[in-house]
Amino acid sequence: MTSLQPWWWAALPVLLLPLWWHRQKRQRTAAELLATARFLPSSAPQQRRIWRWTDVLLLIVRLALLVALIAWLAVTVFPWRGNTVLVAAGLEPGWVEREIASARMQDADRIALPPEVLGWLHHNEHTWRDGARILVLARSGDVPMPARPPRFEHGVTFRLAPAAPPPPRMHHVVVAAQDPRWQSLFAAFGAAGERYELAAAPTTQTELIVWDRPGIPPADWKAPHWWRTGGAGKRVSAGGLALTYTDTPQGRIWAGMPWPPASAADAAALHAAWHTLAVAPLPYPLPALETTPAHMASAAADGTRAPWWPWLLLGLFILERLLAHARRT
Amino acid sequence: MLQTPALLAHAANLDLVIRHVLAGLGHGIHAGRERGAGVEFSEYRAYAPGDEWRRVDWKLLARADRYYVREAERDSHVAAWLWLDASASMAEPSYQIKGLDKLWTARTALACVAAIAQRQGDAFGLVVCGDGRADVTPAARGPRQLQRVLAALARTSASGALPDAAALKAALRIAATPAVVFAATDCLDWPSPMAEALQRLRHLRHDVRVLALRTQAEVDGSFPSGVAYREREGEGALHRLLATDRETYRDNAFAHFSGVAAHCRQHDIVLTEARIEQPLEAVLRSWLRPPSARGARR
Numbered sequence: 001m002t003s004l005q006p007w008w009w010a011a012l013p014v015l016l017l018p019l020w021w022h023r024q025k026r027q028r029t030a031a032e033l034l035a036t037a038r039f040l041p042s043s044a045p046q047q048r049r050i051w052r053w054t055d056v057l058l059l060i061v062r063l064a065l066l067v068a069l070i071a072w073l074a075v076t077v078f079p080w081r082g083n084t085v086l087v088a089a090g091l092e093p094g095w096v097e098r099e100i101a102s103a104r105m106q107d108a109d110r111i112a113l114p115p116e117v118l119g120w121l122h123h124n125e126h127t128w129r130d131g132a133r134i135l136v137l138a139r140s141g142d143v144p145m146p147a148r149p150p151r152f153e154h155g156v157t158f159r160l161a162p163a164a165p166p167p168p169r170m171h172h173v174v175v176a177a178q179d180p181r182w183q184s185l186f187a188a189f190g191a192a193g194e195r196y197e198l199a200a201a202p203t204t205q206t207e208l209i210v211w212d213r214p215g216i217p218p219a220d221w222k223a224p225h226w227w228r229t230g231g232a233g234k235r236v237s238a239g240g241l242a243l244t245y246t247d248t249p250q251g252r253i254w255a256g257m258p259w260p261p262a263s264a265a266d267a268a269a270l271h272a273a274w275h276t277l278a279v280a281p282l283p284y285p286l287p288a289l290e291t292t293p294a295h296m297a298s299a300a301a302d303g304t305r306a307p308w309w310p311w312l313l314l315g316l317f318i319l320e321r322l323l324a325h326a327r328r329t
Numbered sequence: 330m331l332q333t334p335a336l337l338a339h340a341a342n343l344d345l346v347i348r349h350v351l352a353g354l355g356h357g358i359h360a361g362r363e364r365g366a367g368v369e370f371s372e373y374r375a376y377a378p379g380d381e382w383r384r385v386d387w388k389l390l391a392r393a394d395r396y397y398v399r400e401a402e403r404d405s406h407v408a409a410w411l412w413l414d415a416s417a418s419m420a421e422p423s424y425q426i427k428g429l430d431k432l433w434t435a436r437t438a439l440a441c442v443a444a445i446a447q448r449q450g451d452a453f454g455l456v457v458c459g460d461g462r463a464d465v466t467p468a469a470r471g472p473r474q475l476q477r478v479l480a481a482l483a484r485t486s487a488s489g490a491l492p493d494a495a496a497l498k499a500a501l502r503i504a505a506t507p508a509v510v511f512a513a514t515d516c517l518d519w520p521s522p523m524a525e526a527l528q529r530l531r532h533l534r535h536d537v538r539v540l541a542l543r544t545q546a547e548v549d550g551s552f553p554s555g556v557a558y559r560e561r562e563g564e565g566a567l568h569r570l571l572a573t574d575r576e577t578y579r580d581n582a583f584a585h586f587s588g589v590a591a592h593c594r595q596h597d598i599v600l601t602e603a604r605i606e607q608p609l610e611a612v613l614r615s616w617l618r619p620p621s622a623r624g625a626r627r
Binding site: 031032033034035036037038039040041042043 | 417418419420421431515517547550552556557558559560561566567568569570574577578581582585
């Protein structure tokens with residue numbers, strides 16, 4: 001805990017205040033002044049007032065109110081969530097019910113799956129009671145695999161609905177070349193599973209421009225990557241090819257590849273180099289897994305309070321006012 | 330206009346109340362010993378507000394264009410001493426008339442006596458016993474003295490207990506000249522240093538007249554019952570008043586005031602008992618009545 005909030009517990013002696021008040025009330029006696037009181041028979045002083053039930057209840061409520069206020073200020077976290085199912089939106093209801101039934105969590109609370117579910121679980125795990133189970137129902141691919149296997153204090157089960165395979169990735173390429181071997185090269189690339197759309201002039205979606213013409217390309221042609229001949233720059237080796245690249249305002253210009261690639265080996269090497277250097281990798285989805293509870297440092301120190309604290313305080317305050325009024329009347 | 334004690338009690342101006350009461354009282358209640366044929370001219374004195382117009386020398390006014398008052402030489406000096414009991418028990422209010430309490434009645438009665446004394450040319454002084462001490466305003470005559478005494482009366486509030494014998498010693502030095510002592514008290518602390526002081530004054534051949542003031546509720550015990558009561562003076566114990574306790578209360582009060590009356594009779598102190606709800610004129614009339622008249626009536 002980095003904050004001074006736990007020091008609020010030092011305010012607990014404030015609880016003596018209502019106790020003292022109620023003691024005071026017990027000693028007070030209503031007596032009127034009278035000059036000739038001596039002629040009246042003396043009576044025992046009414047030092048003890050009879051405790052009515054409202055007095056005791058009021059004292060208890062006041063003490064509870066103060067304790068709740070101090071606990072709220074000291075950010076005391078009480079685990080309050082039980083078994084819970086986190087359901088992603090748009091899942092097939094039949095599959096969801098089947099999974100919940102197979103996990104035997106029909107009576108568990110259901111909440112919507114938040115984005116970034118792993119981080120969210122780490123952040124809020126302290127709100128679950130000991131021994132509570134968490135079932136995460138998501139679409140395959142919704143939850144990316146973290147660098148390390150996830151570990152939680154509670155048993156968390158991930159069940160992933162089978163998702164339709166993603167559509168093949170589309171690459172927009174401009175080939176400014178007379179040589180038909182370039183077209184056949186990209187047709188061979190497309191056989192590897194991705195689709196390549198060739199065009200004559202670049203658009204905003206264009207990823208790559210192959211410039212195999214004499215002269216310099218028009219100034220308004222822009223793309224993230226260019227393949228050209230010649231030129232020098234930083235050296236990089238990928239897929240068995242020694243390439244150089246230069247960053248220009250028009251994009252990154254690559255050189256050094258076989259020009260044009262004549263053999264299947266050249267094409268394969270160029271494909272590997274292109275994928276290594278320029279194409280973002282596909283995300284690796286989290287597989288369905290079941291974690292075992294592990295002891296971890298509590299993340300409760302960040303000052304998050306349970307959402308029902310203000311309602312508890314308000315309820316206690318209203319109760320205290322009601323009882324005080326009932327005692328007066 | 331100020332017909333009832335309630336209306337009087339709400340009149341803030343003590344001077345106005347006195348005029349009204351004295352107007353109802355008439356003249357000649359207290360026969361001045363110095364007035365009449367034996368008075369000889371002594372000196373002129375500058376007029377002060379409050380002097381009676383008939384004492385202004387009009388011929389001298391015509392000559393000097395100034396107001397002068399004829400002062401007379403007196404054969405004897407009778408001083409009127411006003412004793413006010415301002416202990417906390419005097420703050421007891423009337424249960425019938427709002428705003429009226431024993432201190433107010435005592436104060437107003439003493440102010441009326443002071444006004445009468447001033448009108449008659451007597452010297453008068455004031456002793457206020459309260460809060461454990463006795464404040465003495467020395468005796469003098471004249472309208473300024475009346476204002477002084479009225480101011481002292483007006484700023485008196487009922488608090489504390491009666492002074493002890495040591496504190497009353499200074500007040501007993503008033504005994505130099507023959508005096509009439511008017512004491513307004515509630516006689517609740519009767520065997521007290523103040524009672525002994527009055528008794529000693531009586532033994533020094535002064536005329537001592539005690540006005541014993543009570544409220545109507547104190548007389549018949551008609552306080553609300555079911556309430557705990559505490560004495561006004563000191564941290565007294567609690568007392569109860571049930572419906573059956575009224576008889577006891579009346580018996581105890583009767584025994585106490587019978588003791589006071591017996592004590593006064595024994596020492597020849599004139600005791601006048603009054604309730605503060607009574608009209609003030611009647612109270613004053615019986616208080617100021619000379620002892621000879623009382624004896625004649627008996």
